[in-house]
Amino acid sequence: MEEEMAVDHVPEEPAADVVLEEEPHESSAGGWPRAEDMAVDESVPEEYVEEEHMADIVRDEEFPYEREEAAPAKQQEEGLMGSTAEDDYASDSESAMDETSAFIVPTDETGNNAANARSLSDSDVETGDDNAALQTRTAKSRVLSQRYEVLKIVGEGAYGLVMKCRRRKDNQYVAIKEFKIEDDDPDADDVRRTSQREVQLLKELQHRHVVTFIEDFHVDDRLFIVMEFVPCNLLEVLESHVGGLDREMIRSVIFQLVSAMVFIHNKNIVYRDIKPENLLVTDSGEIKLCDFGFARHFSRPNETLTDYVATRWYRAPELLLGPPWKEQGKQVSLPYGPAVDMWAIGCLMGELVDGEPLFAGDSDIDQLYKIQKVQGAIPKHQWELFSRNPNNTGIVFGVKEPLTLRRRYAGKLNDVELDFLEGLLRLDPETRLTGPQCLRHPYLKNLASEDV
Structure with a gap:
C-alpha cells in the first residue's frame, strides 16, 4: 500500500504550451519530427496587418506563408518562450519579477490554440479613435516592417507575445519576442528588469546549444528581442x-x-x-x-x-x-x-x-x-x-x-x-x-x- 503524506495537496492549474512551427523541409534526420508536423496558427497581430493608414507595411507576395494543421499540445505547468512561476512560496521581489515573463498560447482540449490564436482585437490595441495611440501603433509597425515581415503569432501572454517573422534583407526566418512595458502597470519595473536581463544574457551566451541572439530594439513602451527561429x-x-x-x-x-x-x-x-x-x-x-x-x-x-x-x-x-x-x-x-x-x-x-x-x-x-x-x-x-x-x-x-x-x-x-x-x-x-x-x-x- 502506498504511504500516506500528512498534508493536503493543493492542485496547481497548468498553463498551455507554446507550439513553434517552421516552413516544411524535404527530409528529417535521426528520427526527429519534421517541421511541417509542428504547425501553429497563422494569426498576425492587428497592429502589424496592412491597413489604409499603414500603407508602408508591405507583405512579400513571393513568400506566402502556408496554412497547416495545429499539432496537439501536452498540458504541463509552464509554457515555452517565457515562464510563469506559480510558486507556493514566491514572495520576494525577484520571484515576483520572474512571474512576468510568460508568453503562452492557450489551448483547448483538442490541443488547438484557443480562439484560433486570435489576432489582437480592438480591445487589445489602440484604435483610430485615439490619434496619439494610433501614431504610436503606426510608428511601431513601421519600425518592424522596415526590417521584418510578421508572419504569425507563435506565443501570446499577459506581457507580450512571440512572433514568427521573415527578415527582409535576406528572407531568413526569425523569432521576435515582444515585451509590452507600460508605466502604469504595477509590474512594469519587474518586466523591464526581466527583459533587460534576458537581453544581456543572450548577448553574453553565444554557444551552439543556446538560441542565437540577433538584435534588440525599443519602440516606445515595447522591447523587441530578435532570435533565430527553431521549428519545435x-x-x-x-x-x-x-x-x-x-x-x-x-x-x-x-x-x-x-x-x-x-x-x-x-x-x-x-x-x-x-x-x-x-x-x-x-x-x-x-x-x-x-x-x-x-x-x-x-x-x-x-x-x-x-x-x-x-x-x-x-x-x-x-x-x-x-x-x-x-x-x-x-x-x-x-x-x-x-x-x-x-x-x-x-x-x-x-x-x-x-x-x-x-x-x-x-x-x-x-x-x-x-x-x-x-x-x-x-x-x-x-x-x-x-x-x-x-x-x-x-x-x-x-x-x-x-x-x-x-x-x-x-x-x-x-x-x-x-x-x-x-x-x-x-x-x-x-x-x-x-x-x-x-x-x-x-x-x-x-x-x-x-x-x-
Whole structure:
C-alpha cells in the first residue's frame, strides 16, 4: 500500500504550451519530427496587418506563408518562450519579477490554440479613435516592417507575445519576442528588469546549444528581442514519440544540454528553468536552450542564490524546504547553486525514457514527497532546515521503503545509464554530478571526445 503524506495537496492549474512551427523541409534526420508536423496558427497581430493608414507595411507576395494543421499540445505547468512561476512560496521581489515573463498560447482540449490564436482585437490595441495611440501603433509597425515581415503569432501572454517573422534583407526566418512595458502597470519595473536581463544574457551566451541572439530594439513602451527561429521544442518531440525517446536520442539530448550547462556555469550563471518546453529542437536534432528570464549571474563562482525559482516538476529538493523565515529577528534563507540545473537535467532524462514526468507534484510539499517516494528520505541537514521552517509545521512524510530509480526504470536503462541518472538525482547537492563530471562519465565520455 502506498504511504500516506500528512498534508493536503493543493492542485496547481497548468498553463498551455507554446507550439513553434517552421516552413516544411524535404527530409528529417535521426528520427526527429519534421517541421511541417509542428504547425501553429497563422494569426498576425492587428497592429502589424496592412491597413489604409499603414500603407508602408508591405507583405512579400513571393513568400506566402502556408496554412497547416495545429499539432496537439501536452498540458504541463509552464509554457515555452517565457515562464510563469506559480510558486507556493514566491514572495520576494525577484520571484515576483520572474512571474512576468510568460508568453503562452492557450489551448483547448483538442490541443488547438484557443480562439484560433486570435489576432489582437480592438480591445487589445489602440484604435483610430485615439490619434496619439494610433501614431504610436503606426510608428511601431513601421519600425518592424522596415526590417521584418510578421508572419504569425507563435506565443501570446499577459506581457507580450512571440512572433514568427521573415527578415527582409535576406528572407531568413526569425523569432521576435515582444515585451509590452507600460508605466502604469504595477509590474512594469519587474518586466523591464526581466527583459533587460534576458537581453544581456543572450548577448553574453553565444554557444551552439543556446538560441542565437540577433538584435534588440525599443519602440516606445515595447522591447523587441530578435532570435533565430527553431521549428519545435522537446515537449513536442516527446508527444510524437509515445512511450519515450530511443536511448541514443536521449543520450544526444542530454549530452547537448550538459554541454550548454558547462558553458553557462563557467560564466558564473545558473539557468534555473530546465524543462522540455525550453529546449528547442532543429530538424537534425540539435538542441537550443531558450528563455533566460530566470537565469542569474554569480559574482563569485562559489556564491549561492536564495530567491525561489524553477518549474516545480524539475525543482531540486534544496529548493523545496520552504520560503525564507525569521528566527530571532533575522531572516533565514536557503542558498543553492548550479547543482539545481543538474538535478533538472536528471528529471528531464527520466521523462525522456518513458514519456512520463519523474516527479509530477501538485504542490511544493507534494513535490518533495514524490521525490522521497523514489529517492528515499532527504539528508539530515535538509530535514532539519525543513523542520525549523514555521511554514512546514506539522508536516510529516510517511515514506518507509523508496521505490528507487533502478526499480522505476527496470528494463529501460542499463547499468551505465542508471549510474549516470542516479548521479544527477542525488538528494545532497554537494555530491550531485557537476557538468564536467557528467562529460567524463562513461555515459557521455565518447560523445564528449568526438565533440572536441
